[in-house]
Amino acid sequence: MKFKKAEPDATRNAYNCNYRNIGYIANHPQAPWEPPMKTFTLTDLAHRSGEVAQAAHRGPVAITSRGKRTFVLIAADQFDAISGSSGRRALHVDDLGEQEASEIMRGLREAAEALENG
16 A cells, blocks of 8 residues: 655644554554544543543444453444344244234234225
8 A cells, every 4th residue: 555755744644643653554454444443441431421422422432441452332323233133122923912912913904904905
């Protein structure tokens, strides 16, 4: 990967990084198109929870304990996207309560009538 040589008065690139460090960034596993994950300590989480939550809305946040990554905090929509879950649950028909079963049957009848009527 080749980078344009820095102009004398341009000391930072679009990723707010000194051009001297560009070799590190180009060879980093999360090279510049995917910025590194924001990191907070457990103490930060306790004292700066608002800032941690805002960072999690922008992307995954690493939570460290004693210098080691312990948790990764992500927004609920990101979790749903990677887990394939939409917050919905599936039940077996035998597990439905009387009210749930009648609501489903009513909905099925309405859908069948709508199909018949075009």
